[in-house]
Amino acid sequence: MLSGLLKFILGFFLALAVLIGSGVAVALYFMNRTAIPPAKPIFANDSPSLQTKSPKATDTESSPTSSKEPTPSPSATPSASPTESPTELPPGAYRGRVTWSQGLSLRSEPNQDAERIGGVGFNEKIIVLEESQDKAWQKIRVEGSKQEGWVKVGNTQRDDE
Known part of the structure; x- marks a missing residue:
């Protein structure tokens, strides 16, 4: 017991x-x-030292910032590309603005789990290049740079310029 x-x-x-x-x-x-x-998220107006954390963002910006002398010419090049892009838009593309107040994250592919490759600030000018097949994502290019990526539909507005 x-x-x-x-x-x-x-x-x-x-x-x-x-x-x-x-x-x-x-x-x-x-x-x-x-x-x-x-x-x-990484936005276009962040300082270059903060953008070095993303490998995709550094690929587009590493060559201009790696040399001290070409710094004025790359800054002149982006100002030249917006003057070229207003006249020449790809077929089916249109101008727009970001309407989401906190800005948007650019993704490498049209899905939520894709890698973030940059960002776009509120009210920033963009060029909408295409939409995904399911019409849930838009491929955009940030105006004034060659940075492209995917954002969710509904966060941008078409510009009537």
Whole structure:
């Protein structure tokens, strides 16, 4: 009888320890998952040192910023491309503006899980190049640069210029 009582008490405390331990493990898992901050979007007006975190953004900007002498000429080149682009838009493309107040993240492919390759600020001028087949995404080019990417439909507005 004493051995049965001892087994019962030991089993009770062991079960209690397993329940408490698993509860603490699950709580720690969810607290750690919610403590991870999302990646910061990169916008066109950010300083170049912040844009070096994204490999795609540095590819488009590494060659102009790598040399100190060509810095004036690349800044002249983007101002020249907007003057060329108003007259020559690709077929089916149109001008627009970003209407989402926090700006948009440019994605490499037309889906939510695709890599972020840059960003576009609120009210910034863009050129809408095409739409995805499911009509949920738009491929845009930031006016004044050669940066292209995909954004969700409904966050841009057509410009009537």
